[in-house]
Amino acid sequence: ALLGSMVAIIVIMLFLRNIRMTAISLVSIPMSLLIAMIALKLTDVSLNILTLGALTVAIGRVIDDSIVVIENIYRRLNRADEKLTGDALIVSATKEVFVPIMSSTFVTIVVFAPLAFVTGSVGQMFRPFAYAVTFSLLASLLISITIVPVLGSIFFRKGLKKKSQKQLGVVGTHYQKVLNWSLNHKWLVILLSTLLLIGSIFLGAMKIGTSFISTGEDKFMALTYTAKPGETEENVLKSADQVQKYLQKNPHVKNIQYSVGGQSPIDPTGSTNNMALMVEYDSDTPHFEEEPEKVLNDIEKYHHKGEWKQLDMGTGGTTNALEVQVTGPSTQAIESTVKMIEKSMKDVKGLTNVKSDLTETYEEYQIKVNPDQASEYGVTASQLAMLLNQNVPDTTVSEVKAQKQTYDVVVKHDKSTDWTQQKMENTQIPTPLGSNVTLDDIATIEKTKTPNKLVKEGGDYTSTVSAQISGDDVGAISQNVMQKLKHIETPSHVKTSLGGTNEDMQAAFSQLMIAMVAAVITVYLVLVLTFKGALAPFTILFSLPYIAIGVVIALILTGETLSVPSMIGVLMLIGIVVTNAIVFIDRVTQNEKQGMPMKEALLEAGGTRIRPILMTAIATIGALIPLLFGQDSSILISKGLAATVIGGLMSSTILTLIVVPVIYEILFTIKRKLIK
Structure with missing residues (x-):
C-alpha cells in the first residue's frame, strides 16, 4: 500500500509540477483510508487479507476526486482571462466538477451492489472487499469537496503567476489534433476499434485458461485441525508444535504460521480450539502438488485426537480437487465404471492423487x-x-x-x-x-x-472419483476429463457427472457474469439520473467493451488465467472506466449549453479534460503496479486482479478518448436529424 502511494505521488507530481498542488491532492489518501478503517470497525468488518488488499487497490481511486478538483482549481488559477479570484474562484471551480466526481464515485460504488446477491464462497470472500472499497471512495468524495478546497484556499490565497490563455499544454494540443482527425474519419475509427476488439476476444479464447483462484507463483499450503470435542487448547498447541517442528525439517519451507481459536487469515469464523496452519514454500519446490498429501500422511504418526485436513487457499474450505460422481442402483453396478474412470483420469496431465471411494476400502x-x-x-x-x-x-x-x-x-x-x-x-x-x-x-x-465411504441418495448409490489439480488451467483440465468420460461406455442405469473445483468455478463465473450485467444496468440508471437524459449515458457505455482488449493482453503477458479475482477486476473496471467518460461527456454537455457547436464542444472538452483523465488513470495503474510485481502479494488479491485492472484501464482509457467522442457525435447528429 505504501509503495502504491509513492507511485501515485510521483505520477501526480509529473503532471502538476507543483509541490503544493500535489500535497493537497495526496491528503485524500491517508484521510480516506483512515475513515474507511473506522467505518469497517463500526460495521464489524475485520481487517484481513481481503480488506487490506481492497484498501491497497483503492489507493489509486481515492485520489481521483481530489485530482479532478485540484486540477480544475489549478486550471482556473492559471487562466489569464479568469474573472474570479480567491475563495470565490475555488468555490466556483469545485462546483464546476461536483456533478461529474459525485456521479463517478457513485458509479464506481454501485458496481459492487450485485455482490450482495452472489452466494457461496465468492460472495462471502468479496463482500468485505466491496465494503472496504466503498467506504474508501465515499470518504474520498467527502474530502475532495471539503478538505481539498479549504487547503486550496490556504495555499493559493494570492493565486498563481498569470500565464497566457493557451493553457492546453503539449498533451492537450496533440490530443486535440488526434481527436479532430478521429471526428473527421468516424467510420474508419469505429471499424478499426471493432476489429481490434473482436481480434482480442478470439485471442483470449485461444490463449487464456480458466481457474477458480489463481495463486500465481506463490506456493502455499494451508491445513486445518478440527479439535475433538473436549480437547483443550493446551493439547492443540502441543499438536501444532509437533507439526511445526516436523515442517521445519523441510529445507523448502520458508515460513510457518498457525493460529488456534479466534480469527485467522484463513478461518475468519474462529471456531473454539480449532487451528489453521499456513505454510509458505520456496517457489522452486519440486513436486509441490504432492506435498499436502505427504504432510497429512506423515503427521498421522503423532496420533492427534482431532482431524487434519487440507484447505485450498482459493475456495476457503474445500480442497483443490476435481471430482467425478458415478451413480447407480448398486455398488456392483458402478464398480466397473468407477475403475475405468479412475484409470482414465490417471492419464490426464495436471491431475495427481487420483482415487475413488470404492478403491479406498x-x-x-x-x-x-x-x-x-x-x-x-x-x-x-x-x-x-x-x-x-x-x-x-x-x-x-x-x-x-x-x-x-x-x-x-x-x-x-x-x-x-x-x-x-x-x-x-x-x-x-x-x-x-x-x-x-x-x-x-x-x-x-x-x-x-x-x-471407506458410500453415499446413497434417492435409492441410488454414489461413488466419487477425485483427483488433485496441480495445473493452473482448471477449465482445460476439466474439458480433458469430460472428453475422456464421453469415450467410456457405461451401462444405461449408471450416470456420471463432473464436480469439485470445476463445479465451483462454473457456479462462481455464472454468478459474477450476472453481477456484471446487473452492474452495467445500475450504472446506466445512475448516469440517466445524472445527465437527465438517456442518450449521453448510452454513449458513455461504449467505453466498456474496450476493457476486453487490455484484459486479454495483460493476462497473456503475465501468464495469469481468467479466475475469480480477474472477474472481480473486470467488475471494478465497469465503474472505473465509466468515470473517465463521465468527466469527458459532462464537459461536452456544459459546452453545448453555453452555445458551442458540437464538434467544437468535443474538441474543447478533450483539450480541457485530457489531463485529469490521464492523471487519474495513470495514478490508478501506478498504485497497482507493486501488487502486480510484488513477491508477497496475497493469495486472493492476486496479481490476476491487478493485471486485469491495469490492462483494462489502459486500453479503455485510450479508446475512450477516441471512440466515445466519435459515438457521441454520430448519435446526437442522428437525434437532431430525427427531431428536425
Whole structure:
C-alpha cells in the first residue's frame, strides 16, 4: 500500500509540477483510508487479507476526486482571462466538477451492489472487499469537496503567476489534433476499434485458461485441525508444535504460521480450539502438488485426537480437487465404471492423487444370523447386535458441559483385544435359557472389504472419483476429463457427472457474469439520473467493451488465467472506466449549453479534460503496479486482479478518448436529424 502511494505521488507530481498542488491532492489518501478503517470497525468488518488488499487497490481511486478538483482549481488559477479570484474562484471551480466526481464515485460504488446477491464462497470472500472499497471512495468524495478546497484556499490565497490563455499544454494540443482527425474519419475509427476488439476476444479464447483462484507463483499450503470435542487448547498447541517442528525439517519451507481459536487469515469464523496452519514454500519446490498429501500422511504418526485436513487457499474450505460422481442402483453396478474412470483420469496431465471411494476400502466382518438356530436358543438378530456392540471400543454414552466446554463421556473397553475371525466365532453369547452359546452356533461370519465411504441418495448409490489439480488451467483440465468420460461406455442405469473445483468455478463465473450485467444496468440508471437524459449515458457505455482488449493482453503477458479475482477486476473496471467518460461527456454537455457547436464542444472538452483523465488513470495503474510485481502479494488479491485492472484501464482509457467522442457525435447528429 505504501509503495502504491509513492507511485501515485510521483505520477501526480509529473503532471502538476507543483509541490503544493500535489500535497493537497495526496491528503485524500491517508484521510480516506483512515475513515474507511473506522467505518469497517463500526460495521464489524475485520481487517484481513481481503480488506487490506481492497484498501491497497483503492489507493489509486481515492485520489481521483481530489485530482479532478485540484486540477480544475489549478486550471482556473492559471487562466489569464479568469474573472474570479480567491475563495470565490475555488468555490466556483469545485462546483464546476461536483456533478461529474459525485456521479463517478457513485458509479464506481454501485458496481459492487450485485455482490450482495452472489452466494457461496465468492460472495462471502468479496463482500468485505466491496465494503472496504466503498467506504474508501465515499470518504474520498467527502474530502475532495471539503478538505481539498479549504487547503486550496490556504495555499493559493494570492493565486498563481498569470500565464497566457493557451493553457492546453503539449498533451492537450496533440490530443486535440488526434481527436479532430478521429471526428473527421468516424467510420474508419469505429471499424478499426471493432476489429481490434473482436481480434482480442478470439485471442483470449485461444490463449487464456480458466481457474477458480489463481495463486500465481506463490506456493502455499494451508491445513486445518478440527479439535475433538473436549480437547483443550493446551493439547492443540502441543499438536501444532509437533507439526511445526516436523515442517521445519523441510529445507523448502520458508515460513510457518498457525493460529488456534479466534480469527485467522484463513478461518475468519474462529471456531473454539480449532487451528489453521499456513505454510509458505520456496517457489522452486519440486513436486509441490504432492506435498499436502505427504504432510497429512506423515503427521498421522503423532496420533492427534482431532482431524487434519487440507484447505485450498482459493475456495476457503474445500480442497483443490476435481471430482467425478458415478451413480447407480448398486455398488456392483458402478464398480466397473468407477475403475475405468479412475484409470482414465490417471492419464490426464495436471491431475495427481487420483482415487475413488470404492478403491479406498477397509476390512469388516459380516455376521449372517441363522434364524432357525438362533430361535432354538431364544436369541433374536436385534439382541445379538446389541450384545456384539458392547465389544466396540470407546463408546460415547453421554456429554457434559463445564466452563463453556463440552466433554464426551466415553466408556473404554479393553483395546488389547485383537479381533480375528476365530475369536469372533468363539465369542460367548448369553441366552434367555441361562446358558451360553458360541457365535458360530447361530451365525456365519464372513470377512469382506467395504468402501471407506458410500453415499446413497434417492435409492441410488454414489461413488466419487477425485483427483488433485496441480495445473493452473482448471477449465482445460476439466474439458480433458469430460472428453475422456464421453469415450467410456457405461451401462444405461449408471450416470456420471463432473464436480469439485470445476463445479465451483462454473457456479462462481455464472454468478459474477450476472453481477456484471446487473452492474452495467445500475450504472446506466445512475448516469440517466445524472445527465437527465438517456442518450449521453448510452454513449458513455461504449467505453466498456474496450476493457476486453487490455484484459486479454495483460493476462497473456503475465501468464495469469481468467479466475475469480480477474472477474472481480473486470467488475471494478465497469465503474472505473465509466468515470473517465463521465468527466469527458459532462464537459461536452456544459459546452453545448453555453452555445458551442458540437464538434467544437468535443474538441474543447478533450483539450480541457485530457489531463485529469490521464492523471487519474495513470495514478490508478501506478498504485497497482507493486501488487502486480510484488513477491508477497496475497493469495486472493492476486496479481490476476491487478493485471486485469491495469490492462483494462489502459486500453479503455485510450479508446475512450477516441471512440466515445466519435459515438457521441454520430448519435446526437442522428437525434437532431430525427427531431428536425
